[in-house]
Amino acid sequence: xxxxxxxxxxxxxxxxxxxxxxxxxxxxxxxxxxxxxxxxxxxxxxxxxxxxxxxxxxxxxxxxxxxxxxxxxxxxxxxxxxxxxxxxxxxxxxxxxxxxxxxxxxxxx
Numbered sequence: 375x376x377x378x379x380x381x382x383x384x385x386x387x388x389x390x391x392x393x394x395x396x397x398x399x400x401x402x403x404x405x406x407x408x409x410x411x412x413x414x415x416x417x418x419x420x421x422x423x424x425x426x427x428x429x430x431x432x433x434x435x436x437x438x439x440x441x442x443x444x445x446x447x448x449x450x451x452x453x454x455x456x457x458x459x460x461x462x463x464x465x466x467x468x469x470x471x472x473x474x475x476x477x478x479x480x481x482x483x
Contacts, residue, residue: 450462
């Protein structure tokens with residue numbers, strides 16, 4: 375019966391190889407998941423920084439635009455009066471806003 379034991383140990387060594395291959399596969403998958411997690415974390419950090427800088431830039435652009443419109447009103451209020459200055463400044467601001475909305479709409483088509 376020694377051949378029976380030899381057959382049993384041969385099948386268990388094949389099973390051991392299969393388990394080792396499965397363990398190697400699982401380790402490789404977990405290494406990949408860990409690496410992708412690090413890359414994802416770095417991407418999220420870059421996205422947060424970009425969004426924060428964009429928010430600050432938008433606020434500064436809004437403030438700058440407001441000051442330009444206010445300056446235009448101040449310049450036009452002297453010769454045209456407060457109502458005339460407001461009318462011309464409002465018209466220019468509205469036309470600029472309409473042009474920007476049209477450009478944004480064209481960009482999303």
